[in-house]
Amino acid sequence: MDLLVTLMMLILFIILLVFVFSVGLMTPVVGKRNILFVIFIGFMVGVIGGTFFISPIYDDIPEIVRGFYEATSNAPETVYVDLSHDVDIKEFIDDVRGVEGVKDIKIEYIFLKTDNFTSERGELIKNGIPVIDSNVTYCKVDPRGTILCGIKGGDPQATIDRISDWLILTGGIYTKYSVVRVSIDTNANKINNLREYLSSKGIAISSIKGPVEEKIENLKASMPPKSAVVVSCGLIGILTGLAGIFIDSIMAFLAAIRRKLGR
Structure with a gap:
């Protein structure tokens, strides 16, 4: 308003x-x-x-x-966005680094929504994913069809493709959709620059953390x-x-x- x-x-x-x-x-x-x-x-x-x-x-x-x-x-704020699999992650990261006020950007995790699977299959998935992709640092699974993986580098899109192919080949489990969670560090007085860029790309902010956001939550x-x-x-x-x-x-x-x- x-x-x-x-x-x-x-x-x-x-x-x-x-x-x-x-x-x-x-x-x-x-x-x-x-x-x-x-x-x-x-x-x-x-x-x-x-x-x-x-x-x-x-x-x-x-x-x-x-x-x-x-x-x-000018307090530091961290902006979190969820990117769908059809977004070019490398291009997105390069573009965001050029936005005024952005200090750092990193991949938090990748999330896959899949077909349901058994608890036994879940253990195999949890232990197998870090083996098939060395960029995966940890893996959390839920038999109701969710897989969350932390990654330390590489191409997250390639990691998602690798995991999706492996799930189909080893268990006939199909990936319905995937999300890449990205965190962007910036200053509070520069956050509108980031908002404008994300809006131009049709990307919504999932959440914001920092001193300013804490004050708003307290309010x-x-x-x-x-x-x-x-x-x-x-x-x-x-x-x-x-x-x-x-x-x-x-x-x-x-x-x-x-x-x-x-x-």
Whole structure:
């Protein structure tokens, strides 16, 4: 949500409060017995405004704060992306190294989703993959059809192809899809450069780790639920309606205070 939309939603919410205030001003005409009606109108209008105008802004607070931190901090951040098998990994790595602010990029692991296999076959796979490819440092398997391998170098695409061919030849196990997890080290104030490059390639960020992201997570944990924000808007509507009802008394009270302070 951009700044213009945010300002428009705030203005619309204020307009609703002005309406509630105007209803409160009418109490000398409609009678004090209708104070409960004004309170009800204030609460309902506040809740409606909170739901449609304030809640979207509230949802965007973490992203607004993240943008501020990223613009003002050079703290190190690690960006994780998952690349499908049809991405040229070597070309991707070379391109990312040229993005301003990127310090390092490395392959975290490769993940294969396969046909299900037995536990016994899983042990054979776990022990056999590091033998058929020396670039594999460890291997974790799940008989429900998942294989995760850490690699120390080489071409991850070639490793995936080698493993897939070996699985078919030795057990008739087909690979449904594969993912290469890559980590990219950069600075918080340069992360938008990386976002723009990834977006141009149609690649989504899986996760981000670092001081800025920790602050955002702490902020999210401390934020009250959205329902509490909506109810608070309803209470603001009630207070606005009451202010309209008792505006004369409020103004007289403030005038009295000013006279006392002026002495």
